[in-house]
Amino acid sequence: MTLVKFNPEKKNSSLLPGFNDIFESVLGDTFFTDRRISSLPAANISESNAAYHIDLxxxxxKKENxxxxxxxxxxxxxxxxxxxSNTEGKNFNRREYGYASFTRSFTLPESADVNAxxxxxKDGVLSLHIPKKEEARAVSKQIEIQ
Known part of the structure; x- marks a missing residue:
């Protein structure tokens, strides 16, 4: 049996020299990486005693979108x-905007009041307020020490 050390820094291109470099130059281009990263908006999910909050x-x-x-x-x-927008008479070398769509899905816990x-x-942030059911709210109280 032969053991071969894996070195992630060294690219194994002995079979096809330059093969990995081609894919890295194409897939590592900012045009592609920006598209992959920006396809979904970032989400912040928080929880308070009375509700869950999702900010996208x-x-x-616009809110109509x-x-x-x-x-x-x-x-x-x-x-x-x-x-x-009217693009008639324009000769684009590179066009990166014009159409955008996304879908995000979140599974809500059973304690969420889906009817409310x-x-x-506002200001580029979509905020969702999801109240908890009354029985799911944490009760906090002071306990007297005797």
Whole structure:
């Protein structure tokens, strides 16, 4: 048996020299990496005693672009936006905007009151307020020491 050490720094291109370099140059290009990273908006999920909060960073959109739906305890947030600006007579070398869409899904816990969800969009952030059911709220009280 032969043991071969794995060295992630050294690319094994003995079979096809330059093969890995081609893929890294194409897939590592900012055009592709920016598309992969920016396809989903970042989400902050927090919890308080009375509710869950979801904040989605989605700047540049309007509240009309969003669709928020509920299927059982699966919360779906999606958006679709298309730039319909006049491009007649323009010769683009590179065009990176014009159409954007995303879908994010969140599974809500059983303690969420799905009938009282509220959503608002302000300053590029879509905020969802999901209250907890009354019986799921944590009760805190001082206990007297005797």
């Amino acid at each position: 960073a989605a700047p540049g959109l 969003f669709r928020v739906g509920l299927d059982g305890h699966l919360l779906r947030i999606s958006s679709e936006q298309q730039d319909e 969800i509220q959503a608002s969009y």
